[in-house]
Amino acid sequence: MSNGQGGPGPQQWDPWKPQSQQPDAVAPQPWSQGGTGGPQGPDWEALAEASAAKNRRRRIVAAAVAAVVVAGGAVTAVLLTRGGDSPAPNGGSTASVSSGTPSFDPTSAPPPLDPEEILADSRKDTAPLEADGLFPGKAGQKLPLGKAQYVKGPSAQTTDCASAAQHTLPKVLNDNGCTKLLRATYTRDGVAVTVGVAVFDTAEDATAARGQADRSAIIEPLAGKGVKPFCDGAVCRTTINSYGRYAYFTITGFTDGKNVTPQAKKAFDAGDHLAHYAFQQIHRRGEAQATAAPAS
Known part of the structure; x- marks a missing residue:
């Protein structure tokens, strides 16, 4: 039986050849319909x-x-x-x-030691203490304090605190258990200042000494090594304060023997500079020991 143009048998269906017959078992494919209603070929767009x-x-x-x-x-x-x-x-x-978040056991670092706590008690404040250590430098060496330059003179220390004090101060030092008195003198432009540091066992002792000292409680001016005697019969300016187990003093006068008057700004400034310097040196001593102390 022939289909279309005829032939020896059923023609193999080929969708790419025009007029080939599609078997019934094959699903219909997209075709374009010709004007006569018969299949004309594959729908290329579809x-x-x-x-x-x-x-x-x-x-x-x-x-x-x-x-x-x-x-x-x-x-x-x-x-x-x-x-x-x-x-x-x-x-x-x-x-x-x-x-996956790692966990750690809670830890806490020990708090840093307080320099003032060390300086308050001789059992904690155990570093060596000498005049040349607290007031470093050789005689004639300059010490800059702010915009001023001071020249270091002699330094001294004694365990007989009363021997380096005058008027009412010896009794104050003895009554409160002074164990050592360190002094150093500095000069600038005709002004001389002796700064002294009295050492006690506790901060309470130093505070008591400061409170008991009156205007007549003064340290002995320290001369020598190029510094002429000063405050010998002349009016001089004095200061007193305390920090930790230390009481610190200054006495300021003119090297030419003149009196220090309230208008003598140069003398007042010099005494204030050296008093603050003494405080700084004591505080540095406490800081050095706090830093070197093992963590507890």
Whole structure:
């Protein structure tokens, strides 16, 4: 039996050949209809759209797979940087992120030692204490204090505190248990200042001595090594204060023997500078011991 043009048998269906017959078992394909109503050939536009749709589905699937891989990589990175478990093969995690957070036992560093606490008690304030250590430098060496330059003169120390004090101060020192008195003299532009530091066992003793000292409680001016005697019968200016277990004093006068008057700004400034210097040196002593002390 022939179909169409006829032939020795059934003609093999070929969708790409015009007039070929489609078997009944084959699903219909897109065709373009000719003007006579018979099949004219494949619908090339429909086939192109079908192919494009298939390609789009492939791209969507590929993108979804890539997204899963990227997401898995991101989880892996987070877990590794936080010390978590290894990620599962599918890109997930066998443990939550929070479970990988390391834990540490609570610790606390000991608080730093307080220099003033050390300076308050001779049992803690045990560093060597000498006049040349508290007032460093050789005689003739300059000491800058602010914008001023002072020249160091003689220095001295004694365990007989009363021997280096005048008027009412010897009794004050003895009554409160002074164990050592250190002195040094500095000069500048015709002004001489002797600064003295009295050492006690406790801060309470030093505070009591400061409170008991009146205007007549003065230390002995220290001359020598290029410094002429001063405050010998002349009016001089004195100061007193305390810090920790130390009471510190100054006596300031003119090297030419003139009296110090309230208008003598140079003399007042010099006494204030050296009094503050004594405070600084005592505080540095406390800081050095606080830094060197082992942590408890």
